[in-house]
Amino acid sequence: MSSTARHAAHPERAAVRLGALTVGAGPAVVIGGPGADAHWISLRDHRGRGRARASVAASVAEARAQGAGPVLVEPSSAEDLPLIAESADGAVVGAAWMRDSGLVRATAGLGLPVLVQRDPRATLEEWLEAAGHCAAEGNDGIVLCEGGGHAYPGGAALDLALLRAACERSGRPVLAGLGADPALAAAAIAAGADGLLLDPAATERDTLAAREAVKIVGALTRRETPDSVRAAREAIDRVDAALAVLLERRAELAGTIQRLKPVGGFAGRDADRERRLVAEMARRAPVLGEARLAPIMNAVIEAGLHLAEERRSATQD
Ligand SMILES: C=C(O[C@@H]1C=C(C(=O)O)C=C[C@H]1O)C(=O)O
Numbered sequence: 001m002s003s004t005a006r007h008a009a010h011p012e013r014a015a016v017r018l019g020a021l022t023v024g025a026g027p028a029v030v031i032g033g034p035g036a037d038a039h040w041i042s043l044r045d046h047r048g049r050g051r052a053r054a055s056v057a058a059s060v061a062e063a064r065a066q067g068a069g070p071v072l073v074e075p076s077s078a079e080d081l082p083l084i085a086e087s088a089d090g091a092v093v094g095a096a097w098m099r100d101s102g103l104v105r106a107t108a109g110l111g112l113p114v115l116v117q118r119d120p121r122a123t124l125e126e127w128l129e130a131a132g133h134c135a136a137e138g139n140d141g142i143v144l145c146e147g148g149g150h151a152y153p154g155g156a157a158l159d160l161a162l163l164r165a166a167c168e169r170s171g172r173p174v175l176a177g178l179g180a181d182p183a184l185a186a187a188a189i190a191a192g193a194d195g196l197l198l199d200p201a202a203t204e205r206d207t208l209a210a211r212e213a214v215k216i217v218g219a220l221t222r223r224e225t226p227d228s229v230r231a232a233r234e235a236i237d238r239v240d241a242a243l244a245v246l247l248e249r250r251a252e253l254a255g256t257i258q259r260l261k262p263v264g265g266f267a268g269r270d271a272d273r274e275r276r277l278v279a280e281m282a283r284r285a286p287v288l289g290e291a292r293l294a295p296i297m298n299a300v301i302e303a304g305l306h307l308a309e310e311r312r313s314a315t316q317d
Pocket residue numbers: 254257258261268269270271273274277300301304
């Protein structure tokens with residue numbers, strides 16, 4: 001099957017609403033960690049700590065206090081389900097028990113959106129089967145999450161090829177579970193993930209790094225079709241963030257050339273080279289075309305030349 005045909009299997013993924021957050025359409029999301037779009041906790045982690053009802057409620061409240069946005073909860077047993085129905089915006093089917101069809105069905109039966117993590121030993125079929133158990137309960141708010149195990153302490157066992165296949169096969173949003181390490185955030189979004197699941201204990205710095213990667217890579221790889229001025233402005237802000245990173249990098253490289261050329265700065269301006277680079281860019285920006293790109297690039301090039309000349313005179317002083 002050609003890659004186009006595979007994509008065509010699910011051209012539009014079924015977006016899932018998690019409280020006020022949309023997963024699977026619009027920007028990629030970050031769940032978990034301080035300042036994330038949504039938060040989650042596992043009640044399994046609370047085992048042995050005397051999981052009184054009050055302490056569970058307190059954990060959910062603590063997760064809510066991490067910031068705005070919905071809270072998802074992983075039950076440790078069927079006993080937790082009523083509390084989850086009462087206090088959470090979604091449920092997590094953990095990697096360790098995604099094959100426990102009874103508990104999976106009971107969890108999906110709450111009617112809340114469910115996030116189904118893949119057991120690292122489970123095949124794509126088994127993972128989709130677990131999602132199928134949720135759908136069989138009449139629950140269509142299903143989000144898949146790849147990266148349930150640990151490749152090393154704090155780092156998730158993440159299979160990006162499998163994540164991509166899940167996106168194409170399931171027609172559902174797919175997240176990448178990264179543990180507490182944001183190193184693969186960019187790679188996961190580039191592979192098609194609709195968002196990241198971070199360990200709730202991820203640091204603020206790591207969460208910020210993951211959010212930045214999601215923003216920049218998402219601006220390059222995710223097609224968005226916003227339907228309001230606000231959403232379109234938010235989308236344009238992401239594209240501008242990516243542009244800023246590239247413009248800064250370009251200015252540095254242009255500065256290097258000014259230092260290396262026999263005649264740098266405005267005196268060494270090369271109109272032919274400028275025309276060629278605009279023509280080359282127009283191949284990737286055919287809607288803008290050469291005529292509109294030329295003045296944009298002229299401004300960019302001149303900004304770079306001014307910067308290079310300012311730097312040169314500063315070092316000569
Ligand atoms: C960077 C160079 O110097 C100038 C700046 C250019 C740019 O910013 O792309 C292109 C051509 C020159 O006018 C170069 O010669 O390549």
